[in-house]
Amino acid sequence: NIAGIALFGSNVAVDINNSGTISGNSNGVLLNTGSIGGNIINSGTISGSGTSSGAGIELSGSTVTGDIGNTGTISGTFAGIALNSGSSAGSITNYLGGTILGNSAGVFLNSGSNIGGNIVNSGAITGGIALVNGSSVTGSITNNAGGIISGNIAGISLSNSSVTGGINNSGTISGNSAGIWLNAGTGGSIANSGSISGSSAGIGRSRRAPPLGA
DSSP states (O other): OOEEEEEESOEEOSOEEESSEEEESSEEEEEESOEESSOEEESSEEEEOSSTTOEEEEEESOEESSOEEESSEEEESSEEEEEESOEESSOEEEOTTOEEEESSEEEEEESSOEESSOEEESSEEETOEEEESSOEESSOEEEOTTOEEEESSEEEEEESOEETTOEEESSEEEESSEEEEEESOBOOOEEESSEEEESSEEEEEOTTSOOTTO
């Protein structure tokens, strides 16, 4: 099966609420060119495996009008949560005890994807948070005390993308290269009272990136 739950061109005005197990050979939950009028809430396990592009939750050209919340485990071969030209009008919140895991990214936004609220972590996001190709977070990325965001290259990376509300860290953000990496992307202001670390830099930026706080 391509996904545990797959909606193609569908518009549903309900929540997806999982306290059990949802799994698929590619995606756990796949929404393609459609919308969910409620929230996606997970306290169990959502997983996508078997392909290099597999995601626990994937929004492809699709919209969630509510929030994506996790107290369980969301995992995928490529990313835990992946948005490709997708959007969530609310926030992505990984609560205490929650894990979002991917080999390439825990949370991945691509091709102009947008989170209208915030990305908030109090648990573990393994694989990091990556925004690429004109993607954005209208609110902030906040890593609370005790929260861990770790990535193979960077804990948080922005490439031609933006976080309007800035990056706030009271926990741990780490990457094998940099804790936070800005490549022609802007994170707004960066406030840190925790730990941001990488083998090359805690916070690194390419020459194309605007000044911090811009």
